[in-house]
Amino acid sequence: MLVRLAHARLDTALPLLQLGLVAAVLRVDAGWGKIAALALLLAASLYGWTRTLRHARLIADTPTSRIASAAQGYVELRGRAQALEGSPLHSPVDGLPVLWYRLLTERRESDGKWRTVNSIESNASFLLDDGSGICAVDPDGAEMLVRRRDVSTRGDIRYTQWSLIRHDTVYALGDFATLGSISPDFDSRTQVRELLAAWKADRAELLRRFDLDGNGELDLREWELARQEAKREVRRRQAEMQAAPEAHVMRKPPGGRLFLISDLDPDRIARRYRWLAAFHLAVFLGAVVSTARLGQIGAL
Secondary structure, eight states: OOOOOGGGOHHHHHHHHHHHHHHHHHHSOTTHHHHHHHHHHHHHHHHHHHHHHHHHHHHHHSOBOOGGGOOSEEEEEEEEEEOOSSSOEEOTTTOOEESEEEEEEEEEOTTSOEEEEEEEEOOOOEEEEOSSOEEEEOOTTOEEEOOOEEEEEETTEEEEEEEEOTTOEEEEEEEEEEESSOOTTOOHHHHHHHHHHHHHHSHHHHHHHHOTTOSSSOOHHHHHHHHHHHHHHHHHHHHHHHHSOOEEEEEOOGGGOOOEEESSOHHHHHHHHHHHHHHHHHHHHHHHHHHHHHHHTTOO
């Protein structure tokens, strides 16, 4: 059984919605109710088909990158999960160390059925090591497809926990960024201008540093001294940035693109999305045929 974060449950909700709409089409008499149900069914199935097909193609067509040489932007990584240094994350059920968890708590009612009490998930980052480098993975906003599932019951309370643990093989598809390095569009002249503008905003300090003759104004020679000092300051900052260790981060991509973290093989994930796409397409085509047929016999 797989689990995904609450905001990414469309893959489950859409098929259920479509089945409900099919039932509505069969029950509702001819009229606007049947037309509305068919229209919603067509829209939901078309959206589900395009969405799942797009996800399947993204996973299948995005090559796996190595952390040490990955391009900035949307990439796919695979490696072993590791914990960040510092305070470790522990399971709220058994206290064992985990890297990520989602916990579903249910209570057994008098009728014997289980009712959801609450559902929580962690959002702490963890590391992914592919042998060429280490990347911090921020799971906030990700669709989590996780196999490990542990169930325990204490009286009338049932706990179901999905988790990632150390050394799990993790697949991640999202926005890759390297922090602490010089951006390729670093513009020294712009940096100098901005620094001089900041100095000019504090006129008293500017005069204290560069008004050599003390006349309350900066002449051309004194202003040139300020410019040269600003250039040295920008070069110093640039050198510090170049010397700083690089930190790689995987996070939610902009523009609503798929952000996926899983302990499954990506081929299996892509296959799962293709099956969902086939289901949505079959429902869409069935709805089209049904609409045409009902229109012919005047049942709409």
